[in-house]
Amino acid sequence: MNEKIYFFADVHFKGTSSEEEEKKFLKFQHFIKQIIQNNIKCSVYVIGDLFDYYFEKKTLIANKNYKRVFLEFDKLKKHNIQSYFIAGNHDFWIGKEFKKHFTDCFLEDHIITKNNINFYLTHGDGILSWDRKYRIFKKIIRSRIFIILYSLLPGFIATKVGKTISEKRKDSHKLDNQVLGKIQLELKEFSAKKWQEGNDWVIMGHYHHLFQFSNNNGNGLLILDDCDENQFNYAVFDGKNLLLEKI
Numbered sequence: 283m284n285e286k287i288y289f290f291a292d293v294h295f296k297g298t299s300s301e302e303e304e305k306k307f308l309k310f311q312h313f314i315k316q317i318i319q320n321n322i323k324c325s326v327y328v329i330g331d332l333f334d335y336y337f338e339k340k341t342l343i344a345n346k347n348y349k350r351v352f353l354e355f356d357k358l359k360k361h362n363i364q365s366y367f368i369a370g371n372h373d374f375w376i377g378k379e380f381k382k383h384f385t386d387c388f389l390e391d392h393i394i395t396k397n398n399i400n401f402y403l404t405h406g407d408g409i410l411s412w413d414r415k416y417r418i419f420k421k422i423i424r425s426r427i428f429i430i431l432y433s434l435l436p437g438f439i440a441t442k443v444g445k446t447i448s449e450k451r452k453d454s455h456k457l458d459n460q461v462l463g464k465i466q467l468e469l470k471e472f473s474a475k476k477w478q479e480g481n482d483w484v485i486m487g488h489y490h491h492l493f494q495f496s497n498n499n500g501n502g503l504l505i506l507d508d509c510d511e512n513q514f515n516y517a518v519f520d521g522k523n524l525l526l527e528k529i
């Protein structure tokens with residue numbers, strides 16, 4: 283049996299409890315359980331925005347809604363299943379506490395190779411031509427100095443600031459078809475560059491809608507759908523094909 287690779291993005295787990303959060307968590311838990319029960323060699327890639335907001339503060343780490351998510355990744359580790367995290371625009375302020383639940387974490391785009399197939403993994407934010415201002419903002423808020431200054435703020439203020447930023451960075455949930463078409467075109471252009479660089483697949487999240495495209499050479503772009511209380515969406519590479527699944 284070929285080794286499997288699982289990909290998912292944009293679960294946006296929140297620190298506050300609600301019926302939706304509960305349902306979403308149960309679906310995620312089911313997903314993890316299924317992987318463990320399959321009992322075959324595999325790895326899991328989170329393509330960003332696992333949390334709606336993350337900053338490494340004691341109060342936040344102790345939050346039970348965050349803790350239970352980390353516990354699920356610990357289960358994978360216990361079963362020798364590798365898990366990897368690619369930072370999203372909602373959860374890039376990660377530290378030691380976050381990282382210890384994963385095999386490895388990446389703040390930048392990341393390339394993996396399986397069976398001679400190269401996958402270019404990116405959360406997907408900051409790619410669009412009209413995102414210029416955001417790209418500058420992204421550099422600032424991800425800078426070491428900003429993170430240090432931010433960490434000096436008292437917990438409750440830091441959380442408030444973080445939540446405000448997170449609100450402002452709402453992803454493209456409800457877009458009309460015209461805008462969506464423009465976005466897809468730009469992401470195809472972005473992917474074409476990555477294919478030229480030798481990548482076979484570009485996989486991203488962030489846009490909260492499913493989109494798949496393949497060119498004549500068999501290179502592909504997959505934009506993962508998000509995960510919510512109704513559906514946990516993921517993709518799985520079975521050694522040959524990239525398949526879409528849901529719970």
Ligand SMILES: [Mn+2]
Pocket residue numbers: 292330331370371372405407453487488489
């Ligand atoms: Mn995002």
